[in-house]
Amino acid sequence: MLLFATFVLLPLGASVYYAFTFWDGFSAPRWAGFANFARALTDTTFLMSFVHVVLYIAATLVFEVTFGLVMAVLLNSDRRGFSLMRGMFFAPVVLSMSAAGVLWKFVLDYRTGLLNSTLRSVGLGDWAQPWLAQPETALLFICIVSGWKYAGFYMVIFFAALRRIPRNLYEAARLDGANGVQQFTAITLPMLKQNVIVCILLAVTGGFAGFDLFFTMTNGQPFGATEVPATWIIKQAFDQNQIGYGVALTVVLTLVVSLISIGYLKISERGNVTRY
Numbered sequence: 001m002l003l004f005a006t007f008v009l010l011p012l013g014a015s016v017y018y019a020f021t022f023w024d025g026f027s028a029p030r031w032a033g034f035a036n037f038a039r040a041l042t043d044t045t046f047l048m049s050f051v052h053v054v055l056y057i058a059a060t061l062v063f064e065v066t067f068g069l070v071m072a073v074l075l076n077s078d079r080r081g082f083s084l085m086r087g088m089f090f091a092p093v094v095l096s097m098s099a100a101g102v103l104w105k106f107v108l109d110y111r112t113g114l115l116n117s118t119l120r121s122v123g124l125g126d127w128a129q130p131w132l133a134q135p136e137t138a139l140l141f142i143c144i145v146s147g148w149k150y151a152g153f154y155m156v157i158f159f160a161a162l163r164r165i166p167r168n169l170y171e172a173a174r175l176d177g178a179n180g181v182q183q184f185t186a187i188t189l190p191m192l193k194q195n196v197i198v199c200i201l202l203a204v205t206g207g208f209a210g211f212d213l214f215f216t217m218t219n220g221q222p223f224g225a226t227e228v229p230a231t232w233i234i235k236q237a238f239d240q241n242q243i244g245y246g247v248a249l250t251v252v253l254t255l256v257v258s259l260i261s262i263g264y265l266k267i268s269e270r271g272n273v274t275r276y
Helices: 002-019 035-042 044-074 082-094 097-107 114-121 135-162 167-175 180-191 193-208 212-217 229-239 243-275
Strands: none
Touching: 002 243, 035 044, 035 243, 044 135, 044 193, 044 229, 082 135, 097 114, 097 135, 097 212, 135 193, 135 212, 167 180, 180 193, 193 243, 212 229, 229 243
């Protein structure tokens, strides 16, 4: 309880207090009441950052969770070479997010990047684009890089769950004439329901907390097209020395994520009760 109070409750209480103050981190805090929260509700960049992060989360559900599930099913075999393939697919997970962002920023560089250089070398130079400098493509490529980074993580979760499904269920389904797709929809997905719920929750909460990849690849640019709550909070708190306002934005973000998580878990539990 002492550790919990020291490292959780005390910082949480301090954050809530500073959210109601004007504070630059150096001078004494001045009470601001609800001024910071009222400002947050009219901060168009902060509000748009939620739109960007929702799009990012929707993409991660496809590029990370769905693709990870597909790869887990395809590689769920003891055939020779499959272990190596699973290891290679998981390899990007061991990289730090910052390192992955720097690596892919080099790959996507307009002048010397590997992608554009490859396009020019095969006669497709007209396709070369400043991928991270265009509002139309910057967020998309961040989503793709995030999928490359974390799909292996979700694959491992689903792979471990697949190994716990009794093989005799599939054998009985095959004897009844069920094909691969029917076995997947009637056996695999229902047996993985709890794992899917956990993975979706991880993707949603992790998406709202996303910072490293956005910071290293675009830092919210171009023209705020990749600004997410975490990058905007950092800019306000440390670049503009408005720590009180930055903490207030953090409190708002925490409340949003908490409400979404609680609502999602309640809906999931209600579905389980109804089914049983």
